[in-house]
Amino acid sequence: MSKPTLEMINSRPDDATLLADEAKYCSFGDTVHYVEPPKIFDGCEGSYMYDKEGKAFLDLQMWYSACNFGYANERLNNVLKKQIDTLPQCASQYLHPTKIELAKTIAQGMEQRFGYQGRVHFNVGGSQCIEDSLKVVRNATGGKSLMFAFQGGYHGRTLGASSITSSYRYRRRYGHFGDRAMFVPFPYPFRRPKGMTAEEYGEHLVAEFARLFETEYHGVWDPKVGQAEYAAFYAEPLQATGGYIVPPRNYFKGLKKVLDQYGILLVVDEIQMGFYRTGKLWSIEHFDVKPDVVVFAKALTNGLNPLGGLWAREELINPEVFPVGSTHSTFASNPLGTAVGLEVLKMTSETDYEKMVMDSGAYFLEGLKTLEKKHKEIGEVDGLGLALRAEICTEDGFTANKALVDKMVDIGMSGDLDWKGNKMGLVLDIGGYYKNVITFAPSLHITRQEIDQGIELLDQLITRAKKEL
Template sequence: MGPEKIIKKKKDYLFPCSNHFYKNPPQIVRGEMQYLFDSEGKKYLDFFAGVSVMNCGHCNPEILGAAIEQMQKLQHTTTIYLTQPMVDLAEKLSYLLPGDINHSFFCCSGSEANEGALLLARLYTGKHKFIALKNSLHGRTYLTMSATAIPMWRTDPNLDDCFTFVQNAYSKDKPLDIAAAESLNAVEEAIKNIGSENIAALIAEPIQGNGGIITPPQWYFKDLKKLLEKHNILLIIDEIQTGFARTGKMFAIENYDVVPDIITVAKALGNGVPIGAFCTNDKLAATFNKPSASTLGGNPVSSATAIAVLDYIENNNLCERASNLGEKLKNKLIKLKNKYSIIKDVRGIGLMLGVELIDQDGDPASYQTDIILEALKDKGIIIGKNGLDRNVLAFQPPLVITEDNINFLIAELDNVLSEL
């Protein structure tokens, strides 16, 4: 059909909130592991993975094979009937999830997963309020949008006031450790002001993706968990973007050696097939005992696909691969930082890395960020952007990339930066 006709149909039949990247966007028609192809046959190296979804690569034949095989046998019944793939997936997840987390409730998206986690926290504690961090993004349902602190994603003008937002572990002007310490102080102050008897949980991403790849120091979540436990407040960790090997661990929170009370997953678990889940331990799970169901959550096809995803991650050592390649990519990005003053910071873990850009006056280089994305696209490379000012280049590729792919990306990024 071509990009022009796609854009026209979007204007005619979709909502105007549905935007797209690029001044001259391609129409993507095909994917093959770490590559995408447009309607004119041009090949692109994908370094964004559909925002951390395609961890195992586009149209991965092993994963597609499992999905197609299940689809040919049984596609859907809903959760009120007994099917094996869902319970097999839950069992497999129980061995992979941190610590004593071993129960899962399946749904269709990250927003649903976070909504369910917040509900579970209220059911278990009998408390109503929550704490969330600035720069957070937790979803587009009413409650999860209320938990989101990025203005552009807070669409509803009348959101729930049950959330108190506190400073995250980041500051434009202060060292990371100082910003993280101030964040913990802000959490403690919020608990004092709201009253621990009113706060069910704090929800946080281990690395804030859309917020700018904000990566707390190693000690942050341990100290945060101790503080919350002192006041009988639960910790919900949102692994929607960070989960399933992206940071060199199956779950990013494992880099911080912390076991949350509730963990949420989606995106990469289905490798392009919609699936989400909120997961917890025996004690919390026991309180979610009133009738509840998800029509499509945990259906046989999504469950069989997710099992194939987890098998592929393990069989191909994607955790180790993400760690090794992520370190190489980060080191090369740091070399570019030392070469170009527009790069203020390089941060992240594994293959979830962000490059923050500033202009000569120290202001966010949002305009230049768009120029870089467009130029790299023209050179056959797709990356993302995020941050409150949309001035952070996001590198979140399929975990099946190669060192040659990294070298190609860095060479072309170097060229683009030199031409700015």
């Protein structure tokens, strides 16, 4: 039980004192303040966050999809507690059992799914693992430092990761520390050109990408030696921060064909969409392609001790080509993280998460479709598994309406929505190119009653936001 107790409530400073201290002592550079004042939470359990008064906030974003298996998941928390009592600390140069077992479980799973042998490499969080993957692909391609990535893609905010993340605002103040990726369009079905199906749009974008290699004058390929200037293509199979965009099913197959033809590696970023968010362990499994490198983090430990990693095909990462010391962090394969990660994979192998997530996702999407019919301002709802989106627009159902979605977030966080006579709140995350998309990442264990509650609260939220704007 992780709801705040009376003892907790009485023993901490009040919100006003904490907020004044935050304003004075905390760097704002490591956070984002979406609502003013920022909300302070004291507890969490299942699909809910709780504030100081014990008021419940239904959470439909689960720490940006880091807590796929519910807040304070008892089974995972117990593994962490047990590890604290056995081997909580161990320097990276020594081995401990769960590091090896976790690497083996992931690598064997990759071999079953994609048919390649490979190895697993750990680090502390998503961005750090992206950094390490950049070293792997640069090293494996003779030091090539140029990457392709998607417009609207997000791979983190460390220096290397922000050079392959499309938004200039993450680089603007700091100059360039590495080569900026070449950003190509991601197939965004809702905003595709008129007169094309989503699949035709996918094919069109693949053809446009392939055209880059037609002549040396497009600047990516030397036909005389048969070499691309680019090492790898970094891809989120569904764009996460970009707005939970589900690409047409044919797109990645077409793209991979071009990459294979010109010897460019495919690095798949599963940091937000991995661990059954979309109904598969890895979201790329929906698209029938075999990646060369897979990067993961977040839900590997259900948001407990930070741990991430990458898997790469054997020829890219075996110790002959990527030797000891190629990367290192004191906390890289920390035993608290690897113990929980191993339990996450055990847990997901014992239950049919694929069916559970696809069924709950279909039910949630049905609910969103009823709202779409009722409110002209919902331009599109879509999703894969429990990665769902609602695009909030003006009354024309297409023009992005950031003001309306911001109002919805504010009302949700104010905690005065009505649920059967009680007050409660709703936690939403916003993404998308125009910052107008509600990106839903609920707990994968969300119940039908909680989904019904979420749809009812969203209905109240949009109805009120329209009136108050």
